Amino acid sequence: MARRAKTPAAPASDLDARKATILEAVVVEHIDTAQPVGSSSVAHHADLGVSSATVRSEMVALEREGYLAQPHTSAGRVPTDKGYRYFVDHLASGVLGPAQQFQVKEFFSHVRGEVEDVLEQTSLLLSQLTSYTSVVVGSGHSRASVLSVQLVNLDARHHLLVTVYSDGTVTKHSVLASFEATHVEVTEASRQLNALLIGTTLDATVQVPSRTDTVARLVREAVSVLHAEAPTMDGDQVYIGGSSHVAEVFEGVETVRKVLSILEQELLVVSLVEDILEKGVSVAIGSEHGYEPLSSCAVIVAPVSVEGETVGAVGLLGPTRMKYQEVMAAAEAVSQHLTHHFGGVDRG
Amino acid sequence: MARRAKTPAAPASDLDARKATILEAVVVEHIDTAQPVGSSSVAHHADLGVSSATVRSEMVALEREGYLAQPHTSAGRVPTDKGYRYFVDHLASGVLGPAQQFQVKEFFSHVRGEVEDVLEQTSLLLSQLTSYTSVVVGSGHSRASVLSVQLVNLDARHHLLVTVYSDGTVTKHSVLASFEATHVEVTEASRQLNALLIGTTLDATVQVPSRTDTVARLVREAVSVLHAEAPTMDGDQVYIGGSSHVAEVFEGVETVRKVLSILEQELLVVSLVEDILEKGVSVAIGSEHGYEPLSSCAVIVAPVSVEGETVGAVGLLGPTRMKYQEVMAAAEAVSQHLTHHFGGVDRG
DNA sequence: TGTTAGCACTCGATTTTACCGAGTGCTAAC
DNA sequence: GTTAGCACTCGGTAAAATCGAGTGCTAACA
Known part of the structure; x- marks a missing residue:
């Protein structure tokens, strides 16, 4: 299961256009409402001129293939980790809203100061931008002289x-x-x-x-x-922003506790982020990252590099039903700005 | 309301022995069970040879005077902030359990390293010891040359x-x-x-x-x-330990979120702790500290001093119905060990 | 062969009702 | 001042009733 991350786009995992559209509709709606999504709702929103009955039969197929799941009979469908995976690999594409774009630009045109301060403030920016918890990692001076x-x-x-x-x-x-x-x-x-x-x-x-x-x-x-x-291997810096969002976006005290308790262990967070980066993936969904207590989480990471070398990363942590498009766009934008910031201007 | 902290033991606030005992019983049981406490339960546990009816009439008096409150008719009583205040000022006295004492001693006989590391680890110790969230503040180098x-x-x-x-x-x-x-x-x-x-x-x-x-x-x-x-005024160091406990000890997502979001703002935490220290109080209950979002919290602080001067503080944050006796004992013990640690041995 | 309308059925969620009992306040007797 | 007795309150829980979104299946249709 956890292996799948190694092959983000599995060869045989291609769905025909209609199934893909249906899957997308389910994911999008479920992310929005946190409720199981029914066939009629899909038939209505995704405008493939097709009735709910047809959607229904496609959905049983999608369920058989592991992309969707039913919490119980007579409920709508919910995406599985595999479903989300397909979504982010094939369907999700988003750009940052203009307001956010502005905020990011504004931020980077004004920040100055020590690297540490910039990273810390960046983590705040990210969490504000996305309403999820952010992680900014600056790699230590292991190779510095x-x-x-x-x-x-x-x-x-x-x-x-x-x-x-x-x-x-x-x-x-x-x-x-x-x-x-x-x-x-x-x-x-x-x-x-x-x-x-x-x-x-x-x-x-x-x-x-x-x-x-x-x-x-x-x-x-x-x-x-x-x-x-x-x-x-000390010297890694970690900055976590918006941990209070954990209480909002996850449901169940126990989940919140688990996630918070992971976030407390900075070393663990660093290796989580580094693991994901190493796999060459930008999103780890559910059990893909192999940290059991985070099995209901998705983690999005984007590297920050200077002169071709990865010197850090930004990450965002949310529930598997997180707003991938916005969040990936935000991570992307911020990591690029950071890369540019450190590559070009200041060395702090 | 918030003024009361200035006079921890208000002159007219003395209760006769029986009322005090009853109040204590209510507080103790409510801290333990998180449930409203009834008269019969008090009559039974606190062994003043008196019936529940008598306790009952005393309780209406305590309620009239503001020490207790009734969530609704036909429920038991719950302590008010004032009730807790009386409790910590007059009744609570606790010593650290032997196991904890050992743990603290063990810890301080083994820590070494930079001040920063010691403080950070101390915050972990405190949160482990108490199961609440801890705050360790080291005052900055404002006066250092x-x-x-x-x-x-x-x-x-x-x-x-x-x-x-x-x-x-x-x-x-x-x-x-x-x-x-x-x-x-x-x-x-x-x-x-x-x-x-x-x-x-x-x-x-x-x-x-x-x-x-x-x-x-x-x-x-x-x-x-x-x-x-x-x-x-930079340079203050803050270390927060066990923030995941917030999810356990507070009830209600909204409360958890509020508290976490306060804890994120380190400057705010520092001034909270400093405010309380300044008032000369070691416990701030409910609204006493004046931070509205923390109105359901109690904060216990103990100063750390070197050569008579306060150089930092340890604090613990929990719900108003926290285990004051244990926690105060822990804060006390740790702050003393810290004082001793910095006063005597290492300078880091 | 794929699509669709129709329909019986499932089952969680919500509401309703009934009921229990812990706890109260009050009073009258000790 | 204390206590036993008692009627009363009212939140919590459980059982029952109801609702309806959504399903799976089938038969007809293009």
């Missing part, structure tokens, strides 16, 4: 190691030494650290001095603290 | 200003110059900035050089960027 290191002493034993990377990120690490060091020694250690680390990446090994004087010990201490972080 | 400034150039025009403060916080600001600067000039500017700013606080004015050479212009640019932040 060190531009500058500085050891600052707070007191004789406590020092702060501040590192600046070529991508403009800054980290700090406290270094607690078992020995005391003078201001001069710390300054010297700082100088040596610079010489040692500038231009390297976190995963590179460096030659630390083996001497036993205070400065050398400080340097060793600092390097080890810094490198201790590398394996944790 | 500058320990070190460094200007790092990303390219000819983009520079990064990294500032380290005496409280161990680090900020970065991007400086986008309208002119190009060489590496040497940036280094020199960095040196001059250090000379200029070390030891000052953000609100102090400094003598910037009025020369028009590149270095001086860089220095001026950097100083202005840095000081531009001061008025925004």
Whole structure:
């Protein structure tokens, strides 16, 4: 089941025009009303000159093939995950409304400041734009090289190691030494650290001095603290916007709780988004992403890249019956603006 | 109404022993069951040797005085905000269960790392401990002095200003110059900035050089960027833990949405907590805190101080019928451990 | 062969009714 | 001041009745 995402457009999954239209009508109406959709309603709205009886027989076919489901006899049909999948792959195409377009342009012509701030505000923009919960991920400095290191002493034993990377990120690490060091020694250690680390990446090994004087010990201490972080893959930034929308768009306390509790775990959110990106898909529906607690969710992602390399992503999370067209358009637009923003103007 | 918080123990608000006991019984049971509490149940559980009829007449008195309310005739009583207020001021006293005590001790004997990380993890601890949503606030570096400034150039025009403060916080600001600067000039500017700013606080004015050479212009640019932040009172850190609990402990989608949407606005949360602290109260019930959307909430706060000065706070947010005793005990314990942690051991 | 009108049937949702009983307020007796 | 007794209220629950949207099927039709 979860495999399907790998082949978004399965070869044999083509429906004839009428079935497709019917499926589309069902999806659209169900997204709008959250109710099962009946044959007569479809016959009426989708204007294929055909009666409800015909629609009905097509619907049993669609149900047999797994695109639709019936909550119970004598109710209308509801799209399955497969139905939504077909919808987004073949049918959904939307452009951003003019008001939204304006809002996005407005936003990006006015934002400035640190990358972090831009990303955070972008997540707010996205959630406002769509009324769903947004996720903005900025990938960490795993491949960035060190531009500058500085050891600052707070007191004789406590020092702060501040590192600046070529991508403009800054980290700090406290270094607690078992020995005391003078201001001069710390300054010297700082100088040596610079010489040692500038231009390297976190995963590179460096030659630390083996001497036993205070400065050398400080340097060793600092390097080890810094490198201790590398394996944790830390540095990814996550910004979640509009989590209150979760309470609106999902029904059932338990679902809301589950989703919120996922959103709390930032690492998990990052890997969710990265997983989806990796699969080369822009939408993960229901169980496709493999996170069971999110089985009633759809996640839409769009990468943000600079110079061909993916440096982040924007995502939107909603119920499987979300407004795919609007939301995909919004994600697309924002990711492009972001790409442009970081590629062209500021480096913050 | 909202004024009452200023005088937690109003002079005339003393109830005789029996009324107090009855009120307590009602509060305790209602917190436990979320149901209106009837006279017979009180008569049974609170063992004042008295019949339900007597309790009943006392309850009408308590209702007349505003401590209890009746959802409708022929239902039991429910505490009002005033009732809860009396409860927390006069009756609630709780100690942490041994298991929780152990968990807290365990936690603080193992945490290490940057202040930010400790605070974030503390918020998780608190929410686990109590099953409510926690808020941990670390006050910003408004009064901290500058320990070190460094200007790092990303390219000819983009520079990064990294500032380290005496409280161990680090900020970065991007400086986008309208002119190009060489590496040497940036280094020199960095040196001059250090000379200029070390030891000052953000609100102090400094003598910037009025020369028009590149270095001086860089220095001026950097100083202005840095000081531009001061008025925004930025730098407060907020960590919110267990927001998924909101979906459990509040009833009604609308309430959940409101609360979540408040929690999204970090600035608002900070001022909420600070307001409450300022009033010298540790619990704000219902409308006491003056934030209308949180009128069905109670907020418990406990300050964290180092050397007599308040440097932060921990808070817990739940429904007015929350488990005050446990939660107050937890907040108390954690805030003390935090105080001790920052006062004694590490400076991060 | 595909389409359609007609029709009996299903079954969840809604409304109605009846009823129960927890809890109250009141009163009279202790 | 306390209590037993009692009539009364009224929300909650359950059973019954009803409704109607929607189905599946069939037979006629183009």
